[in-house]
Amino acid sequence: MTAIRKTAGLRFNRKGKYVLGLDLGGTKIAVGLVNLKGKVINSLREPTPLGSGPEGVCERMAEMSKEILLRTGVGRREIAGIGIGAGGPLDLKKGMLLSPPNLPGFHGYPLKDKIEEYTGMHAALENDANAAALGEMMFGAGRKAKNLIYMTVSTGIGGGIIVDGKLVHGVGWSAGEVGHMTLKPDGPECNCGNRGCLEALSSGTAIAKRAKEEVGENPSSLILKVAEGGKNTIDAEVVFRAADLGDTVACRIIDEALFYLGIGIGNLITAFSPETVILGGGLTGAGDRLFVRVREIVKERVKLVPVNKIPIVPAGLGESAGIVGAASLLLQKPVGV
Numbered sequence: 201m202t203a204i205r206k207t208a209g210l211r212f213n214r215k216g217k218y219v220l221g222l223d224l225g226g227t228k229i230a231v232g233l234v235n236l237k238g239k240v241i242n243s244l245r246e247p248t249p250l251g252s253g254p255e256g257v258c259e260r261m262a263e264m265s266k267e268i269l270l271r272t273g274v275g276r277r278e279i280a281g282i283g284i285g286a287g288g289p290l291d292l293k294k295g296m297l298l299s300p301p302n303l304p305g306f307h308g309y310p311l312k313d314k315i316e317e318y319t320g321m322h323a324a325l326e327n328d329a330n331a332a333a334l335g336e337m338m339f340g341a342g343r344k345a346k347n348l349i350y351m352t353v354s355t356g357i358g359g360g361i362i363v364d365g366k367l368v369h370g371v372g373w374s375a376g377e378v379g380h381m382t383l384k385p386d387g388p389e390c391n392c393g394n395r396g397c398l399e400a401l402s403s404g405t406a407i408a409k410r411a412k413e414e415v416g417e418n419p420s421s422l423i424l425k426v427a428e429g430g431k432n433t434i435d436a437e438v439v440f441r442a443a444d445l446g447d448t449v450a451c452r453i454i455d456e457a458l459f460y461l462g463i464g465i466g467n468l469i470t471a472f473s474p475e476t477v478i479l480g481g482g483l484t485g486a487g488d489r490l491f492v493r494v495r496e497i498v499k500e501r502v503k504l505v506p507v508n509k510i511p512i513v514p515a516g517l518g519e520s521a522g523i524v525g526a527a528s529l530l531l532q533k534p535v536g537v
């Protein structure tokens with residue numbers, strides 16, 4: 201009797217010398233060729249063609265992968281496989297996206313199998329923030345740590361928790377949603393349906409929303425001047441810039457957002473006592489203004505864990521975090537042996 205083999209579930213190529221990292225986001229897709237040391241050799245980035253549906257997006261990512269191999273002269277046989285990072289929630293067992301809010305049309309989409317189908321190479325899927333956490337542990341700011349918390353503070357707040365060198369997935373692969381812990385029970389509504397989540401208090405979106413509300417009552421605030429194009433052009437960066445100029449309204453908004461960010465990080469430190477906390481995402485571009493304040497609050501609030509031994513540091517992978525993080529999914533395995 202002949203068994204029928206499925207095309208999906210292609211084998212990981214143990215002799216591979218490179219990995220392809222695919223970062224699928226709601227606004228952009230990025231594909232990169234990464235060597236076994238986590239270095240990006242070549243990459244491509246472009247807006248996500250959401251209009252062409254999930255099939256069109258997968259096809260495009262496969263084309264981009266092909267283009268990178270052509271550009272670099274690397275053959276398919278030298279590729280160990282493809283790591284994919286995508287926004288959750290996901291079913292990692294089935295390699296499927298469940299109901300990603302930023303990727304309409306991808307609900308229940310078998311992304312892992314589809315990428316294998318389009319590329320003919322083995323693929324592995326992970327939540328993008330988890331993948332970035334792994335990338336930071338292997339090649340970024342957490343290289344010496346086996347226990348770390350990674351947080352991305354951007355338009356939203358996401359994260360990945362690594363304990364004893366492994367990502368914590370939890371039931372339903374849903375662990376690590378650090379942006380949705382309640383910090384202010386009667387606080388502003390959050391996109392997740394809850395109130396007073398860290399994301400609703402400290403994300404870039406929350407800061408911008410708060411500033412838009414406050415400039416009406418404080419027309420002399422520098423926020424509007426810095427924004428130039430009026431109320432609608434206010435974003436978190438504008439508010440940080442106005443705060444740097446000494447604007448009292450901007451300073452108050454930023455200070456409150458960082459207060460809750462510090463408390464949120466402090467809570468995670470109390471729960472996990474990690475070796476390090478790594479912060480990435482657009483808001484960390486604020487540098488010392490953010491890190492100094494967050495460290496201060498953590499020291500004030502965390503009493504039972506040796507906070508002085510737990511550095512809170514900027515992410516090390518910068519722009520490549522998505523690609524290297526995705527590639528790390530395969531680099532955990534013994535490639536090349």
Ligand SMILES: [Zn+2]
Pocket residue numbers: 379380381390391392393394397399400
């Ligand atoms: Zn929430």
